[in-house]
Amino acid sequence: MTGNWSVDEQFEIIRALGVPGAFDAEREARERIAFLAGYLRQANARAYVLGISGGVDSLTAGLLAQAAVRALREDGYLAQFIAVRLPYGTQADEAAARECLAVINPDLGLEANVKTAADALFTEVRKSAGDLFGTARDDFHLGNVKARQRMIYQYAIAGAANGLVIGTDHAAEALMGFFTKHGDGAADVVPLSGLNKRRVRAIATYMGAPSDLVSKVPTADLETDAPLKPDEEVYGIGYDAIDDFLEGKTISKSAAERILAAYRGSGHKRALPIGPAFVADPAAAP
């Protein structure tokens, strides 16, 4: 026991997030491509839909999805990968997003700007609930609206194309609860689940992604007032510590405490909506 956490809790979290002990990029890529191909076919769906931001998570998921639909087509099953660009106004790292698209080379590329819808909704929210807003956190709340507008767009496309929405959540973000509930956290399949950040990067490298995109500084990029704010600045610790934690390594007490506080406070984001406990009444059985 160190401070208010134990190694047992660390390993319980590693198990809960499905992080395997051993890692081999080639095997992980192959199995995750096979998973995506198999799931699309058994769902009788015809497309995967994914937002491409310029970050390494969507780059990696996009490379896996494009490989999966290519394999399905070679097997005679009609399927496509639809990559979507969803900037809010002008995106500071637009060039990286373009580079990702060029690397993935998706079957279909779509683009829509979420600024009009996000701003319109947020203006109405503020107008109707003004007393609750007008704080320094307004920009933060608008950030979650942006993430949810991206979700709405992707589900509209999936509905029209008989497709499934890909989410890019992985173990490092799941651990920190670092996603918008029902925003980027909403998806049908999560092909990066169980991976920490350095393993996501290793798969991207294995899949042939250039090093500038693989090592790009991770950013949620949701705050208008702080474009490209690094995730690590928000966490107050680095992905290296988070990744080490998920690999069962010993990390500093202060980093472990930050991680555990984030994990313990975000359980609701990793679970289905909760209701009152249902207790079966044997007398009511037919």
Ligand SMILES: Nc1ncnc2c1ncn2[C@@H]1O[C@H](COP(=O)(O)OP(=O)(O)OC[C@H]2O[C@@H]([n+]3cccc(C(=O)O)c3)[C@H](O)[C@@H]2O)[C@@H](O)[C@H]1O
């Ligand atoms: N105990 C509880 N049980 C059930 N539900 C609970 C709850 N506590 C809050 N909630 C609900 O959850 C809501 C808060 O969750 P949420 O709306 O997600 O909001 P929140 O967790 O406050 O903010 C999202 C965070 O994720 C980051 N993010 C978002 C999107 C993408 C990325 C990225 O890496 O790209 C990062 C973003 O920068 C921000 O720090 C509350 O408003 C409430 O509705």
Ligand SMILES: Nc1ncnc2c1ncn2[C@@H]1O[C@H](COP(=O)(O)OP(=O)(O)OP(=O)(O)O)[C@@H](O)[C@H]1O
């Ligand atoms: N501007 C955007 N255009 C399209 N999709 C986006 C955009 N911003 C975020 N997304 C979607 O939301 C997901 C979550 O963002 P997140 O920042 O966690 O991942 P990333 O940008 O792919 O990688 P990184 O975490 O390294 O920045 C992205 O993977 C992508 O699918």
Ligand SMILES: [Mg+2]
């Ligand atoms: Mg990002």
